[in-house]
Amino acid sequence: MLDDRDLDQRKAAILRAVVQQYIETAQPVGSTTVAARPDVAVSSATVRNEMTVLEREGYLAQPHTSAGRVPTEKGYRFFVDGLGGVDSPSPTSIRAVRDFFASAHGELESMLRETTRLLSSLTHSAAVVVGDAPEVADVRSVQLVDLSPRTVLAVVVLSNGVVLKRTFDPGPEFPDGLSSDDLADAQSLVVQGLVGRGVATLATWTAPPGARGAVVADAAADAVRLAVAEAGQQVFVDGAAHVAGSFETRETVEQVLTILEQHFVVVSLLKELIDGGLTVAIGSETGVETLADCALVVAPYSAGGSPAGAIAVLGPTRMDYAETVSTVSVVSRRLSRMLTEGRPGEG
Incomplete structure (x- = not known):
C-alpha cells in the first residue's frame, strides 16, 4: 500500500483537485472535470486510471458504480497536510x-x-x-471599592481575562462603615496575599491574624471564593x-x-x-x-x-x-x- 509520501506528483495533483472540487460542489467528481482543472495537465483517461489507484489505496471512494469519486478521511488528511503554512484568510x-x-x-x-x-x-x-475555568488561572489584580457604608465591591482580574466581581458586607466591626484607611489596609493585604498566585490559593488564604485590615481582607477573600465557585x-x-x-x-x-x-x-x-x-x-x-x-x-x-x-x-x-x-x-x-x-x- 502506498504511503502518503509515496504519492507521485501526478497522483497528488489529481487527489488535491478532487478534494478541492468536492469542497466547492459537494458532488462526486469525475475524471473529465478533474482533467479540465488548470492544475492537472493530463488527459481524462490518465486521470481515470490514477483515480482508480487512489481509490484502491483508500484516498478516494466511489459512492455509486457510475458516479465520480469523493474524498475519504485519508484523502482529506493528505489534502490538509499539504496546505503547508497557514495563509491569510480572504x-x-x-x-x-x-x-x-x-x-x-x-x-x-x-x-x-x-x-x-x-x-x-x-x-x-x-x-x-x-x-x-477560573480555577486554572492566576490572580493578576485585586481592587476593593467602597460602594456604601455597608457594601464593598471586590474586583479580581485573572490571567485568563476573567473578571470576578462580588459585593460583601465588611462586618459588624464597622457599624458606621469603613474609613478610607480601613479599605486601604485591607486592599494591601489581599494584594500581597493573592496577586501573582493561582486561584486555588483562595481556598486556604487568610489575612495575618491581628494585621490592620485583616477582617475586611478575609471578608473580601470569602466573597471572591464565592464568585469563583459561581463562575465555572x-x-x-x-x-x-x-x-x-x-x-x-x-x-x-x-x-x-x-x-x-x-x-x-x-x-x-x-x-x-x-x-x-x-x-x-x-x-x-x-x-x-x-x-x-x-x-x-x-x-x-x-x-x-x-x-x-x-x-x-x-x-x-x-x-x-x-x-x-x-x-x-x-x-x-x-x-x-x-x-x-x-x-x-x-x-
Whole structure:
C-alpha cells in the first residue's frame, strides 16, 4: 500500500483537485472535470486510471458504480497536510476580523460570545469558544471599592481575562462603615496575599491574624471564593443554522447539534486537541463517533502569555480547510492580543 509520501506528483495533483472540487460542489467528481482543472495537465483517461489507484489505496471512494469519486478521511488528511503554512484568510475575512477587534470592548463574557458569532459568520460553520475555568488561572489584580457604608465591591482580574466581581458586607466591626484607611489596609493585604498566585490559593488564604485590615481582607477573600465557585467554565456556541445546511442526513444534523449542546463533551474534546497548537481533526480523528462526518479546526488563545482557552470551528469534512484554518488562526492571535493588551473588563 502506498504511503502518503509515496504519492507521485501526478497522483497528488489529481487527489488535491478532487478534494478541492468536492469542497466547492459537494458532488462526486469525475475524471473529465478533474482533467479540465488548470492544475492537472493530463488527459481524462490518465486521470481515470490514477483515480482508480487512489481509490484502491483508500484516498478516494466511489459512492455509486457510475458516479465520480469523493474524498475519504485519508484523502482529506493528505489534502490538509499539504496546505503547508497557514495563509491569510480572504480579504473580506481579514477586514471583518480587523474591524471586530478594533471596536471590541466590554467584559470577557461579552467578548467571547461575540467572537463565537464572528467565527461562525466568517466560516459558515458552527463555532465554539471556551474560556478556561477560573480555577486554572492566576490572580493578576485585586481592587476593593467602597460602594456604601455597608457594601464593598471586590474586583479580581485573572490571567485568563476573567473578571470576578462580588459585593460583601465588611462586618459588624464597622457599624458606621469603613474609613478610607480601613479599605486601604485591607486592599494591601489581599494584594500581597493573592496577586501573582493561582486561584486555588483562595481556598486556604487568610489575612495575618491581628494585621490592620485583616477582617475586611478575609471578608473580601470569602466573597471572591464565592464568585469563583459561581463562575465555572465559559462555553459559547454559535452557528446551529449552519449545521442544519451542511450535512445530507437529518440524523447527522441531529447528532452534531446534540454534541454542541453537551458542553462538557465539547470542552473535553477541545482540551484533548489544543495541546499541539492549531489542529485539524478529521472524522474519526476527533475521537467522537458521532462526528465521523465532521472536521474540527481548533486553536488555543492566551492572555498575557498564559493559556486562556480555545476557539474551534466544526463543519462537514468537505469544509473549506484553507480558509477555515487561516481564519481560526488569525482570530486566535487577535483574541490573544486583545486579552493581553486590551484586557476586557478592566479600566
